[in-house]
Amino acid sequence: MENGERKQAKILGFGVDLMSFSEALEFTMNRLRAGQGFQVVTINPEMIEIAKKNPDFASVLNNAELVIPDGVGIKLALKIKGINQENIPGIEYSKKLIGLCAQNGLPVALLGAKEEIVQKAKQNLLKEFENLNIVYTRNGYFSKEDEESIKNDMTAAAPKAVFVALGAPKQEFMIQELKKSMPDAVFVGVGGSFDVWSGVVKRAPEIYRKLGLEWLYRTLKEPERFKRIFPALPLFLIRVIIESVFQKKGY
Numbered sequence: 001m002e003n004g005e006r007k008q009a010k011i012l013g014f015g016v017d018l019m020s021f022s023e024a025l026e027f028t029m030n031r032l033r034a035g036q037g038f039q040v041v042t043i044n045p046e047m048i049e050i051a052k053k054n055p056d057f058a059s060v061l062n063n064a065e066l067v068i069p070d071g072v073g074i075k076l077a078l079k080i081k082g083i084n085q086e087n088i089p090g091i092e093y094s095k096k097l098i099g100l101c102a103q104n105g106l107p108v109a110l111l112g113a114k115e116e117i118v119q120k121a122k123q124n125l126l127k128e129f130e131n132l133n134i135v136y137t138r139n140g141y142f143s144k145e146d147e148e149s150i151k152n153d154m155t156a157a158a159p160k161a162v163f164v165a166l167g168a169p170k171q172e173f174m175i176q177e178l179k180k181s182m183p184d185a186v187f188v189g190v191g192g193s194f195d196v197w198s199g200v201v202k203r204a205p206e207i208y209r210k211l212g213l214e215w216l217y218r219t220l221k222e223p224e225r226f227k228r229i230f231p232a233l234p235l236f237l238i239r240v241i242i243e244s245v246f247q248k249k250g251y
């Protein structure tokens with residue numbers, strides 16, 4: 001995907017970029033090399049539901065330069081619209097991007113999760129990627145008043161790729177602030193990824209992931225999450241079906 005010729009599908013009014021995993025990484029690296037910073041949103045049905053109620057979040061989604069289809073809910077929604085799109089898990093895209101940063105000498109920042117989690121995630125990433133340069137690390141439990149100093153300290157550290165793990169929509173709003181003073185860096189909201197990278201939370205075994213059932217595994221492990229996410233998914237898909245029927249009829 002080149003700048004200017006963006007291939008997108010709309011789900012309930014929100015754009016999702018259609019591209020392969022490798023194209024998403026290529027797009028990211030091309031922009032970084034050109035010194036053009038930007039925001040990556042790894043979109044899921046929950047985020048679309050939030051955006052429908054929250055205009056500020058809707059505008060973040062509409063203005064993100066890259067919106068990655070993350071998870072089976074978005075994949076199904078696109079399928080309903082007749083589009084076959086590869087699922088690009090945000091956590092995998094981010095890990096690959098960190099590897100590319102290590103290879104290309106681009107400094108990285110990690111912001112979010114509990115202190116011991118983000119420190120352990122940092123250690124594990126440094127073990128995994130030779131030459132990785134992590135120039136800023138901060139846990140995600142801070143007050144509104146701390147935001148300015150976080151922004152100043154991170155800006156002084158001059159990362160080129162910033163991973164923010166505060167959960168949506170908090171992380172996307174924080175990114176909006178941070179990117180003002182770091183216009184040449186890429187910012188990715190990564191949800192619970194640091195928990196996984198720290199080794200504290202396990203990702204689903206390969207077989208669940210291959211079958212698109214990672215959500216089922218996480219549900220079994222975290223029933224609370226199930227209560228939050230599951231009731232929303234069928235409703236989301238019903239709305240997408242209604243939308244696509246109306247679109248076909250030309251309304």
Ligand code: UDP
Binds near residue numbers: 114140166
């Ligand atoms: N988190 C944080 N600060 C907060 C709230 C959450 O750093 O004020 C972290 C939390 O510790 C976890 C991540 O944000 O590491 C989000 O996790 P969650 O699983 O809720 O996000 P999801 O993957 O569902 O977007």
